[in-house]
Amino acid sequence: MKLVYFAWVRERIGRTDETVELPEGIETVSDLVRWLKTRGEEYEYAFENEEIVRAAIDHVHAKPDRVIAGAREIAFFPPMTGG
Amino acid sequence: MSVTIQIQADPFDTARETALLTARRADIGAVVSFVGLCRDEGGRLSALELEHYPGMAEAEIRRIAEMAGERWPLLGLTVIHRHGMIRPGEDIVLVLTASAHREAAFSAASFLMDYLKTNAPFWKREHLRDGTKGAWVEAAARDDAALERWERTQG
Numbered sequence: 001m002k003l004v005y006f007a008w009v010r011e012r013i014g015r016t017d018e019t020v021e022l023p024e025g026i027e028t029v030s031d032l033v034r035w036l037k038t039r040g041e042e043y044e045y046a047f048e049n050e051e052i053v054r055a056a057i058d059h060v061h062a063k064p065d066r067v068i069a070g071a072r073e074i075a076f077f078p079p080m081t082g083g
Numbered sequence: 084m085s086v087t088i089q090i091q092a093d094p095f096d097t098a099r100e101t102a103l104l105t106a107r108r109a110d111i112g113a114v115v116s117f118v119g120l121c122r123d124e125g126g127r128l129s130a131l132e133l134e135h136y137p138g139m140a141e142a143e144i145r146r147i148a149e150m151a152g153e154r155w156p157l158l159g160l161t162v163i164h165r166h167g168m169i170r171p172g173e174d175i176v177l178v179l180t181a182s183a184h185r186e187a188a189f190s191a192a193s194f195l196m197d198y199l200k201t202n203a204p205f206w207k208r209e210h211l212r213d214g215t216k217g218a219w220v221e222a223a224a225r226d227d228a229a230l231e232r233w234e235r236t237q238g
């Protein structure tokens with residue numbers, strides 16, 4: 001599964017994207033966040049306020065309880081500030 | 084409804100886009116244009132850098148445009164959003180809405196901007212006059228509040 005990061009989430013993690021093999025039991029966006037936070041302090045820093053970081057599955061906004069099965073690309077990013 | 088959505092680094096020409104939207108048709112009675120510009124925040128900023136999520140930016144703006152089209156009798160709309168380094172005084176975003184009568188065009192333009200600000204995947208970072216990189220711009224609570232009025236009302 002491909003993960004992509006934007007803005008300060010990207011800077012804190014230190015990469016723009018990566019491909020990961022998920023362990024068993026990772027079913028939702030919030031499961032994925034919990035697992036990512038175990039991968040190192042850069043992830044812990046990026047997700048220190050989990051409720052602030054937004055997610056999208058295959059280019060569609062996704063709430064934390066969204067099931068990730070079948071996703072090709074999951075993105076994490078801060079609240080948007082365009083316009 | 085004709086829908087034009089462009090995500091680009093280059094500047095846009097509002098007059099040209101308006102002419103394209105209204106060309107060869109006589110049913111449009113109103114076009115509303117909104118242009119968002121880069122401020123220097125009292126001389127503090129040398130630029131805003133806009134990062135975006137390619138692919139999702141287009142897709143999300145298209146979803147917002149479809150919502151607007153379901154809500155008002157629009158005859159056409161154009162959204163152009165720039166990315167990259169943008170200097171104070173330059174344009175960032177263009178929204179054009181066309182309808183037979185003005186009310187739909189005014190309301191839809193306002194709706195589109197409110198949803199763009201909170202849902203389109205763009206992020207602004209400040210670049211300061213002294214040449215250093217500043218902070219990422221924080222999302223404003225007033226932008227979330229602006230959405231609530233559309234969620235409460237119909238039209």
